[in-house]
Amino acid sequence: MARRSSGSGGWLFLGAIALIFLVPKEVWIWLGVIGVGVLGFYLLRTHLSKKPAQPAREPTLADLTRGSRQSFQPSAERATGSRPSSSLPDAAARRARSATERAGTSTDEFYSAPTAAHQPASSFSVPKAPDGFGDGRWVPPGESIHVAGVNLPGGMIYVGGRMRAPNGHTDPCLISGQMKVADVGNYRSRQMGYWPSYAEASPYERRAYLSWLSEGRCAPDCDIGYVFLFFYGLERRVIVDSRDDPSARQDWPKIAAELRRLLSIYGESHSFRRYAGELLSWIELEGSSGELYKQPVPDFPKTYELPLYLRLALGQAAVDRAPIPGELALAWLRLNPQTSLRTAATRCADEFGRLFIQRYHEEHGSGLVLPRNRTKLKFVYQAASSGLRGARITMGFDDIPDVTALTAPIKKLAEIANRCTDDLGSYSRLMGKDPSAAAGLEGRVLLPASLWPPAAQAKLQTLTAQMRDGRLSLTLQELVVALGGTKQAISRELVRALARALEGTGLGIEPHVLAGARIPKERDTVVLFSQPTTEASVGSGxxxxxxxxxxxxxxxxxxxxxxxxxxxxxxxxxxxxxxxxxxxxxxxxxxxxxxxxxxxxxxxxxxxxxxxxxxxxxxxxxxxxxxxxxxxxxxxxxxxxxxxxxxxxxxxxxxxxxxxxxxxxxxxxxxxxxxxxxxxxxxxxxxxxxxxxxxxxxxxxxxxxxxxxxxxxxxTQTPDPEPDSEQDDDAFGPLGLDVEHSALLRLLLSRPEWTRSELEDAATDLDLMLDGALEQINEAAFDAFDEPLCEGDDPLTVNTELLEKIEA
Structure with a gap:
């Protein structure tokens, strides 16, 4: 059996070999390819289904805090990747203990994960970008913000990483936290260029600007370039933001107040005064309506042009044939660029204003009535910020005339002003020498009695009531004390000034010291008597x-x-x-x-x-x-x-x-x-x-x-007051031109472009021949700056950049 079995196996082996040789070669090749594919598929499936070994678990905060209760041991199963041999009850117990540990751990760790099937997957919120990053935003008035470690109080600035100006470039006013800032910077040194920009400034300049902002924007010796950089933000808020965001107008009153504050500090800069004045006019006009000449006159700085608000108010009065109120006439006089006011009008501004209004109404009754001239009012806002350069920002006023083309009315106002400054000359000089003396009787008697305080005027009325037959005798000392003076020695100058002041109230005094009479002493008798103010010169014939x-x-x-x-x-x-x-x-x-x-x-x-x-x-x-x-x-x-x-x-x-x-x-x-x-x-x-x-x-x-x-x-007469040679403004017009050509020059500079018909109306109002006047103005500009002021015929283009040079 054993041999038979062995023999049959040999025959089978020989048959298999014979069969191999009998199969064609191509069949074996295909079988090999199929085998290799099956083997590769098997190996890939085996690799993907195999679980990777888990690393040892790091201890959590709960594990560390358990301390003596339970020492943390990494899982043997995770460490070796094999299942330990144990009975089923022991495994179940370990699984239950592990679940309990995981449940306790979840309440003590820094995060929690959702366990319910219906809850969303785990997520977190991105924190807010620090100040100076992200989209640029307006910081409201009164709000503080930190940039580059510097606290910037007061708001009214733009802060962020990106913000475009209307011209498409980064707005120059934007304070970006992405920009490098130096550790030190001096805003007192002249560094900023003609068109300052925070993005283009050096790190030292940025530090200087932030320092100026952090100190309250009030250093009088600051480089004006930093002031303009801040002004650009105010300009954008008023001109750009308010166009699309009505809520931006809520900031206008505080912006106007800030502009006036800055003008009180940096108003000596002609350029800043002009740009800030135009922005103030824009704010006042956008926020006003109705008959402006009947409303209180806002406060404006004196610039190269009469403020637009006043031009509109005066133009409305001309259309309505309404008298110009005294306050509006005073503002026209003060802010008119062709008017040169003497020192008394600026040093004693309050007294001058009250006296001017009194004399104005004495001479013109309810006020001047302006003719309706042909030149029409139009406002083209010329922005200071380079981000607004090229933008056409205009304001039209229908058929309202531009009264700045008239010269006769302002000449009448100037004549009244000259008489007022003559009357205030002595008081102005005393105020310049000794302001404390100007506040007492010594200064008061140098003023017209109509400007005396109410208490002093009441004392004067008491004296007048004591007159019998129109005369009153009393000693000089009694007179001085009755008017609020002291019993100290009375100077000759005080007696003369007192006599001059009393004459202005309709009272004369004897002896006639103003005609050369001997000056009385304190205990000498003087006589007051009624005398019309028009007869004050009596006694010299x-x-x-x-x-x-x-x-x-x-x-x-x-x-x-x-x-x-x-x-x-x-x-x-x-x-x-x-x-x-x-x-x-x-x-x-x-x-x-x-x-x-x-x-x-x-x-x-x-x-x-x-x-x-x-x-x-x-x-x-x-x-x-x-x-x-x-x-x-x-x-x-x-x-x-x-x-x-x-x-x-x-x-x-x-x-x-x-x-x-x-x-x-x-x-x-x-x-x-x-x-x-x-x-x-x-x-x-x-x-x-x-x-x-x-x-x-x-x-x-x-x-x-x-x-x-x-x-x-x-x-012997009282010597004439010494001439007041100090002037606040040049006595001559810009470029040495006369009054009419100066008025036309200022009109030209108010817009970058004029039609010929508009200029012909202006020339007619000024009694000028247009072509000859333009030629004379261009010749004056050539002599001064080697370039013409205007070019073209219709329209005529004006080189408004010359305004900066003319103002200087």
Whole structure:
């Protein structure tokens, strides 16, 4: 059996070999290919289905905190990749313990994973980008923000990583946190270029700019380029953002306030003042409506052009044929680039403004009415930011005229201003020397009384109420104290200033210190009297001075007997009323002068110098007049006779003629001896005295011709105020042009382009020939800058960049 079995197996082996040789070669090749494919598929499936070995699990925070309760051991199954031999109950226990551990761990780890089938997959939120990254945003007013480690308070800036300007480039105002910032930077040094940009600035310049912002944007010595960089953001907020975002307008009031604050610090820069002024005009116009000339005038800086708001308000008034209010006229005067205001108008701005409005209405009633000229108002906003360059930003006003093409109205306003500054010249100089003195009575009396504080005006009214018959006597010290002064020494300048101020209120003062009279001392009597302001110059004419000297001699003579009685005073008042060659104002001052003489009679010695100026004929006439005046009370006393002798002697007339003259005039022809006259005096005939009184006017008229030349003592006047040579503006127009061509030049620079018809209207308003005027302006520009101001014919293109050079 064993052999048979072995033999049959051999035959099978031989048969298999034979079969192999009998199968064709091609069949074996295909079978080999199929076998290799099956083997490869098997190996790939085996590799993909095989689980990778799990690394040892790292301990979690829960494992570490369990400490002594359970020491963490990595899983043997995960470490070796084989299943340990154990019984089923032990395996189940291990699985339960492992699940418990995983459940405890999940509550202590830093994250949790969802276990329910319906919950979303695990996710996390991207944190907000730091300040200075992401899209650029406007930081509202009052908000603080940190950039490059610097706190920037106050807001009103743009911060972010990207923000496009209207011209497509990165906006120059954007503060990007992606830009490198140096550790130090000095905003006081001149570094920024003509078109500053935060993106194009150096790291040192960025640090300087951030430092200026962090310190409150108030350093007066900051490079103006950094101020402009901040201004670009305000400009974008007003011009660009407000176009698409109505909420941006809510920031306009605070932006306007910030612009005015910056102008108060950096307004000396002509360029910044102009751009900031135009943006203010845009804000005010966009936020206003109706008849602007009836509304309060906003505060604008003075720039190269009259602010658009004022041009529109004045144009509306011209269309409506409405009078220009005083406040609007004052703003036009102050902000008109063709007006040169003297120092008094700027140093004493409040006083000048009030006085100008008073004089304006005194001269023009309710106000000037402007003609409706042909030049039409149009505003083309010229942006400061390079991101807005090339953008056409305009504002039209239908048929409103542009009054800046008129020169006659502003000349009238300038004339009023010159008179006001003349009246404020002394006060302005005192304020420049000693501001504390200007606040007291010494400064107050240098102002027109209409500008006095209400309390001082009330004191003045109290004095006026005390007048009887239109006159009031009091000492100089009492007058000063009554008006709010002190009992300290009173200077000559204060007395003259007080007299000048009182004249402006309708009150005169005797003695007439403004006409050369002696300055009274503190305890000397002065007399206040009613005097129209239009008659303030009374007292300087020859007739008046002659009559005043006559009263002075009469008062001295009346005091000769020690009794200047009421009868003599009444006689002299009657004489004053009878001098018909004098005006009522002169007679009023003479009455006050007589009241002053009753309290402060002059001496003959004090009058001698004045009498020396008389001619011999005039002295003869004056001697005869004094003899007649001695008879006014009906009796000539021995003392009066002696005084008359002194008067005759002072006049160069024989003293012995006193007796004959007095006797001939009043004794009715009865002879009298010299001895009797010296001891008993004269008794006069009443009828003869009445006749003499009727002849007083004739005698006084003769005396009025005494002065051939004005006596030096009486001609002394208060010296004219020293000229105020300081000027706030150049006295000449830009490029040396006259007023009309300067006005046309400013109109041209207000827009980059004009049609010929528009320019012809402007030239007509200015009474200029257009072609000749343009040629003259271009020649002036060539002389100054080697380039023309305007080119072309219709339209005419204006080189507005010359404005910066002209302003400088």
């Amino acid at each position: 020859n007739e008046y001075r002659t009559a005043a000297l006559t009263l002075q001699l009469a008062a001295a003579m009346a005091q000769a007997d020690g009794d200047f009685n009421e009868r003599e005073i009444a006689h002299l008042r009657a004489e004053i009323q009878g001098w018909s060659h004098l005006t009522p104002a002169e007679q009023s001052r003479l009455h006050a002068h007589l009241q002053f003489l009753t309290a402060e009679p002059p001496t003959l010695a004090a009058l001698k110098k004045k009498l020396e100026e008389f001619s011999n004929m005039a002295k003869e006439k004056l001697a005869a007049f004094m003899a007649s005046m001695a008879q006014s009370d009906g009796f000539v006393s021995p003392d009066e006779v002696k005084f008359l002798e002194k008067v005759y002697k002072a006049l160069g007339v024989e003293p012995k003629r006193v007796f004959s003259d007095v006797h001939a005039l009043g004794a009715g022809g009865a002879p009298i001896s010299v001895a009797q006259a010296e001891t008993q005096g004269f008794r006069l005939d009443a009828a003869r005295i009445a006749s003499l009184q009727e002849d007083t006017a004739r005698v006084s008229a003769l005396l009025s011709s005494i002065f051939v030349e004005e006596p030096a003592a009486l001609a």
